[in-house]
Amino acid sequence: MSNDNTQRTVTVSIQRFDPDVDKKPHMQDYQVEMTKGMTILDALHEIKTHQDGSVTYRRSCRHGICGSCAMLINGRNTLACKTPLIDEVGHKNRVTLGPLPYLPIIKDMVVDRTTFWEQYLRVKPWLIPPDDIPEKEFRMSKEEVNALHDAESCIMCGACYSSCTVIGLNKHYVGPHALLKAFMRVMDPRDEAPGQRLADLDGADGVYRCHTVFNCIDACPKGLNPTQAIETLRKLAQKRKKFETTRRKRQQHLHEPIPAK
Amino acid sequence: MTNDVIIHDVVVVGAGLAGTWAAMTAAENGVKDVAILSKIHPLRSHSGAAQGGIAAVLNNVRPVAGTGPRGPLEQIPPGEDPVDSFDLHMFDTIKGSDWLGDQDAIEILVKDAPDVVVQYEHMGCVFSRTPDGRIAQRRFGGHSAPRANFSADRTGLVLLHTIHEQALYHNVKFYSEWYVMDLIIEDNIARGVVAINVLTGKIQMIRAKAVMFGTGGYGQAYKVTSNAYANTGDGVAMAYDAGAPLMDMEFVQFHPTGLYRHGFLMTEACRGEGGYLINKDGDRFMSKYAPEKMELAPRDLVSRSEQTEINEGRGVMEDGQGLFLDMRHLGREKIMERLPEVRDLAIAFAHVDAIDEPVPIQPTAHYSMGGIPTTADGEVLANAKGDLVTGFFAAGEVACVSVHGANRLGTNSLLEASVFGRRAGHAIADFVKGGAKLYPVTSDPVKRNHQQVQQLFDNDGPELVEDIVQELKTTMTNKAGIYRNEEDLKSALDTIHRLQQRFKNIRVMDKSSRFNTNLSMTLEAKHLLTFSEVIVQGALNRTESRGAHSRTDHPKRDDESWLKHTMAHKGEDGRPQLSYKDVTLYWDRFPPQERKY
Ligand SMILES: Cc1cc2nc3c(=O)[nH]c(=O)nc-3n(C[C@H](O)[C@H](O)[C@H](O)COP(=O)(O)OP(=O)(O)OC[C@H]3O[C@@H](n4cnc5c(N)ncnc54)[C@H](O)[C@@H]3O)c2cc1C
Numbered sequence: 001m002s003n004d005n006t007q008r009t010v011t012v013s014i015q016r017f018d019p020d021v022d023k024k025p026h027m028q029d030y031q032v033e034m035t036k037g038m039t040i041l042d043a044l045h046e047i048k049t050h051q052d053g054s055v056t057y058r059r060s061c062r063h064g065i066c067g068s069c070a071m072l073i074n075g076r077n078t079l080a081c082k083t084p085l086i087d088e089v090g091h092k093n094r095v096t097l098g099p100l101p102y103l104p105i106i107k108d109m110v111v112d113r114t115t116f117w118e119q120y121l122r123v124k125p126w127l128i129p130p131d132d133i134p135e136k137e138f139r140m141s142k143e144e145v146n147a148l149h150d151a152e153s154c155i156m157c158g159a160c161y162s163s164c165t166v167i168g169l170n171k172h173y174v175g176p177h178a179l180l181k182a183f184m185r186v187m188d189p190r191d192e193a194p195g196q197r198l199a200d201l202d203g204a205d206g207v208y209r210c211h212t213v214f215n216c217i218d219a220c221p222k223g224l225n226p227t228q229a230i231e232t233l234r235k236l237a238q239k240r241k242k243f244e245t246t247r248r249k250r251q252q253h254l255h256e257p258i259p260a261k
Numbered sequence: 262m263t264n265d266v267i268i269h270d271v272v273v274v275g276a277g278l279a280g281t282w283a284a285m286t287a288a289e290n291g292v293k294d295v296a297i298l299s300k301i302h303p304l305r306s307h308s309g310a311a312q313g314g315i316a317a318v319l320n321n322v323r324p325v326a327g328t329g330p331r332g333p334l335e336q337i338p339p340g341e342d343p344v345d346s347f348d349l350h351m352f353d354t355i356k357g358s359d360w361l362g363d364q365d366a367i368e369i370l371v372k373d374a375p376d377v378v379v380q381y382e383h384m385g386c387v388f389s390r391t392p393d394g395r396i397a398q399r400r401f402g403g404h405s406a407p408r409a410n411f412s413a414d415r416t417g418l419v420l421l422h423t424i425h426e427q428a429l430y431h432n433v434k435f436y437s438e439w440y441v442m443d444l445i446i447e448d449n450i451a452r453g454v455v456a457i458n459v460l461t462g463k464i465q466m467i468r469a470k471a472v473m474f475g476t477g478g479y480g481q482a483y484k485v486t487s488n489a490y491a492n493t494g495d496g497v498a499m500a501y502d503a504g505a506p507l508m509d510m511e512f513v514q515f516h517p518t519g520l521y522r523h524g525f526l527m528t529e530a531c532r533g534e535g536g537y538l539i540n541k542d543g544d545r546f547m548s549k550y551a552p553e554k555m556e557l558a559p560r561d562l563v564s565r566s567e568q569t570e571i572n573e574g575r576g577v578m579e580d581g582q583g584l585f586l587d588m589r590h591l592g593r594e595k596i597m598e599r600l601p602e603v604r605d606l607a608i609a610f611a612h613v614d615a616i617d618e619p620v621p622i623q624p625t626a627h628y629s630m631g632g633i634p635t636t637a638d639g640e641v642l643a644n645a646k647g648d649l650v651t652g653f654f655a656a657g658e659v660a661c662v663s664v665h666g667a668n669r670l671g672t673n674s675l676l677e678a679s680v681f682g683r684r685a686g687h688a689i690a691d692f693v694k695g696g697a698k699l700y701p702v703t704s705d706p707v708k709r710n711h712q713q714v715q716q717l718f719d720n721d722g723p724e725l726v727e728d729i730v731q732e733l734k735t736t737m738t739n740k741a742g743i744y745r746n747e748e749d750l751k752s753a754l755d756t757i758h759r760l761q762q763r764f765k766n767i768r769v770m771d772k773s774s775r776f777n778t779n780l781s782m783t784l785e786a787k788h789l790l791t792f793s794e795v796i797v798q799g800a801l802n803r804t805e806s807r808g809a810h811s812r813t814d815h816p817k818r819d820d821e822s823w824l825k826h827t828m829a830h831k832g833e834d835g836r837p838q839l840s841y842k843d844v845t846l847y848w849d850r851f852p853p854q855e856r857k858y
């Protein structure tokens with residue numbers, strides 16, 4: 001837990017890179033007066049608005065829900081807005097910031113996420129509902145909802161994606177974020193096409209590409225577990241037909257109350 | 262300049278719930294060429310930060326008999342009587358609005374609600390559930406039945422992801438990270454917008470038959486706020502600059518439970534699930550101000566009560582500016598199941614675990630009741646008479662229909678953004694398919710905006726934008742905040758005029774073209790200065806207290822003189838010109854009453 005009452009000047013060392021003018025990235029140091037409760041994002045805001053307006057990063061919500069501000073903080077992927085400055089500066093009074101790894105740099109901490117979003121699209125993130133739509137809601141049990149918890153809490157910040165060593169080598173890999181989304185659709189009793197989805201993920205760049213290095217779990221600022229979701233998908237892919245049959249049976253009761261236990 | 266022009270049938274600005282619903286619905290209803298521009302990636306939109314729920318009369322749960330207004334809830338067994346009704350939802354909303362909401366629009370909001378929520382469910386949104394598998398509901402402030410439909414405390418996130426997926430499915434074209442800086446209206450016809458492609462810095466005109474704004478709220482004008490950095494009221498400022506009116510801008514909602522110092526939201530669901538508000542003496546002080554509804558009185562009343570406790574020396578924390586939100590009695594299980602995100606927030610930012618300790622909170626600027634006036638189909642009004650601006654639509658927090666009047670009830674705004682976003686989508690589809698024209702643009706807006714940017718770059722004055730913004734925020738919080746009076750408001754107006762002058766001497770530090778967020782922040786600051794003047798002028802003129810607008814020098818509601826909407830146009834001299842518009846009331850059903858809780 002943070003010891004909050006230490007007011008002092010700290011050094012924020014930032015990797016700078018504007019491809020229009022710089023040949024390669026370089027480090028630049030800024031001095032910031034650390035105040036109580038200051039986050040890394042607050043420090044960046046202070047630098048940008050008072051010292052150097054060209055320091056560039058993404059941000060919006062300020063409290064870890066929009067997924068904009070993931071970056072490399074002291075060598076670790078995490079959200080700048082949820083990281084207290086004091087926890088990072090250590091006795092050297094210094095913190096080092098850079099862009100998420102493995103992605104092309106647009107400017108400073110802003111990375112090009114094109115492949116990230118392409119992979120998200122590739123898994124068809126939308127629900128494919130059955131033809132028979134009830135007048136009111138589909139019925140789902142609490143257990144069915146809980147199974148989707150990790151997937152629906154994901155804020156698509158990309159911390160997992162850019163910590164994944166497989167992504168580092170192969171941008172064709174679907175990636176943990178998109179597989180988590182695919183997991184959400186496969187597991188949702190309302191989805192009609194889990195078999196097709198599993199077949200699509202069965203290829204070389206799908207679920208088998210994950211080497212279970214667990215980097216994604218360590219990186220996730222929301223404490224989610226993409227590896228486990230990928231392992232589940234892998235198991236289901238092996239017994240796809242059976243899973244499809246189970247789903248079809250379940251869908252016959254989607255309009256009916258969940259029986260009391 | 263032809264290579265600077267992009268053409269679509271429909272251009273929507275804003276990818277939150279309102280904009281995305283409109284785009285998706287227009288596309289679903291046969292408009293082929295729909296585009297959305299958003300200054301941040303669509304899934305970063307502030308709708309995703311909403312926590313507590315979306316209102317709709319579904320009658321899935323009811324209070325357990327004999328347990329009182331704060332007791333536990335249970336699912337309603339099949340065939341048993343409903344506890345909620347459209348009339349009740351309407352009445353709660355009207356009373357919450359302090360009778361300033363238009364009752365015809367409120368009726369539409371309430372009646373469209375169940376269908377919109379069920380549509381979300383059918384599109385794959387993951388809601389929390391009752392034991393028999395229906396959508397779970399909880400209580401919320403000012404609502405007299407449990408009708409907040411939710412997904413734990415991340416309702417906005419799941420709604421936003423769901424509607425975004427649907428827009429992708431319907432082939433809506435997204436321009437992500439395009440900053441819209443100008444709205445083109447000529448001869449009262451909307452013809453397109455001018456935007457910067459943030460990645461390249463290139464300024465381009467996007468022409469369309471219909472332009473729709475879903476640009477969200479303006480909470481960044483205040484120092485302590487629950488709002489994202491992006492909520493800088495760009496849409497209201499651009500519409501106003503382009504000659505459209507703004508309505509009821511003086512009504513700004515302060516939420517009672519912002520995390521102390523930070524302002525981030527601790528959702529009202531904390532109190533909906535049973536949390537208490539406590540002062541320094543350990544008293545549940547709401548018993549003095551709203552003996553019946555207690556902590557679940559509407560937000561304006563609870564925030565004022567808190568401010569009074571603070572002003573009278575019963576606040577907590579070293580500066581006495583906080584109070585406590587106590588959830589310990591809810592127990593670990595309930596907190597983990599229903600409020601996991603806010604628990605996490607309090608741990609991360611206040612180092613307090615809500616399971617073991619009370620959480621320090623304070624009122625925080627939260628919601629913009631005012632905005633661009635529209636019909637219930639999202640068509641923008643040109644004046645108080647009700648004429649329309651051709652081809653211009655708006656919905657969501659940027660708009661003012663008005664369903665929230667002087668004070669919004671929690672969970673009614675995710676609903677508003679969805680219901681009126683969807684209705685605007687239908688209206689846009691009808692408009693385009695009904696033979697709307699692509700009107701030519703006769704002026705040269707790209708050149709005009711180029712020049713504006715060049716001027717900002719060339720300026721190199723002594724002023725830092727941030728200093729101006731900070732002074733504005735402090736002024737708005739202290740002088741146009743929860744409590745207001747003539748002297749403070751006049752002084753605030755003076756300060757804003759002075760800051761507008763100082764803005765002419767600013768310097769933009771980054772002059773590059775690639776991903777220049779320094780430039781967009783500068784344009785946002787200009788917007789803050791523009792609409793804050795309208796807030797303060799409206800508040801100064803309105804010599805009564807109604808809903809969130811509370812004048813200590815005029816403490817009573819005055820229906821005789823002020824049961825009307827404020828409309829503000831930008832005058833020739835650049836200052837707001839105010840006029841007034843009648844409120845639509847169903848006198849026989851919901852006549853004005855004294856507002857007690
Ligand atoms: C913390 C928090 C919690 C909330 N919880 C609830 C709740 O539980 N229930 C409830 O009913 N309401 C809640 N609200 C209110 C509700 O979330 C908002 O009113 C609603 O989501 C607004 O949606 P919107 O689509 O109008 O705007 P937003 O979601 O804010 O979207 C605005 C869009 O406009 C774009 N934009 C803005 N300016 C420009 C520009 N210049 N150029 C290009 N694009 C631009 C943005 O990029 C964004 O995509 C909450 C609000 C907050 C702040």
Ligand code: FES
Nearest residue numbers: 060061062067081
């Ligand atoms: S700013 Fe939204 S997650 Fe950090």
